Amino acid sequence: QKNHLSGLKRKYLKIQFDTVQQLMRVRSDLMHVVEKNEEERDAVDAFESIYGVKRVERPQDYINCIIDLREYDVPYHVRFAIDNDVRSGQWYNVGVSGSDVLLQRREDLLQRAEVHVCAFDIETTKLPLKFPDAEYDSVMMISYMIDGQGYLIINRECVGEDIEDLEYTPKPEFEGHFRVKNVADEVGLLKAWFSHMQEVKPGIYVTYNGDFFDWPFLEKRAAHHGIKMNEEIGFQCDSNQGECRAKFSCHLDCFAWVKRDSYLPQ
Known part of the structure; x- marks a missing residue:
């Protein structure tokens, strides 16, 4: 929905990528699809408003149903923090194992980390x-x-x-x-x-x-x-x-x- 505070909800298809480059490439392809589908929807709306007839949509290809893209512009570090529940101002034990970084939240430390x-x-x-x-x-x-x-x-x-x-x-x-x-x-x-x-x-x-x-x-x-x-x-x-x-x-x-x-x- 255009108004994300309205309380209305709908289902979305979530796509994940291994790299930011993959995301950018797919986003570029899908943006053209969305623009094309929006133009077709505008034409359908105009037809219905003139003739007062509600058309039953039977898409031949599911890609024709893509009418919006969300959260493609969220920076990688913000996306990582959201997906992994990493919170600014929290205390963590940080470790490295091979190529993986391990974050363990310190629930026992409640005082805010003051910075200079x-x-x-x-x-x-x-x-x-x-x-x-x-x-x-x-x-x-x-x-x-x-x-x-x-x-x-x-x-x-x-x-x-x-x-x-x-x-x-x-x-x-x-x-x-x-x-x-x-x-x-x-x-x-x-x-x-x-x-x-x-x-x-x-x-x-x-x-x-x-x-x-x-x-x-x-x-x-x-x-x-x-x-x-x-x-x-x-x-x-x-x-x-x-x-x-x-x-x-x-x-x-x-x-x-x-x-x-x-x-x-x-």
């Missing part, structure tokens, strides 16, 4: 009237907040004097006390931030337009100094997908929410 959240932003140098370019511009500062505590790392190559600890509280509910660390140069700034991330191990990183700017800029500047960001904190930029990802931590780019909700009334 790091929201960060970088400031860079740039030429007049130009957008920052990681090929020759550098990171001036990196400010970040972890679980309510603010931090600021200063690149003294770009700042004339040491900066002391400061407070930035734009609103009473957004209190911000920042511990400032002054380092000699850009490589010192990058190493200091990577070291702190290794120590805290945030489970969630939050940025604003970080997929497009902050992460790629940090990755390129680190590479400029012979440092691999992926080896330091596990994050690697995927230019094809336009995202920066890690296997053990999540990145939330708030700009995606702004783009999604930009049409809503203010």
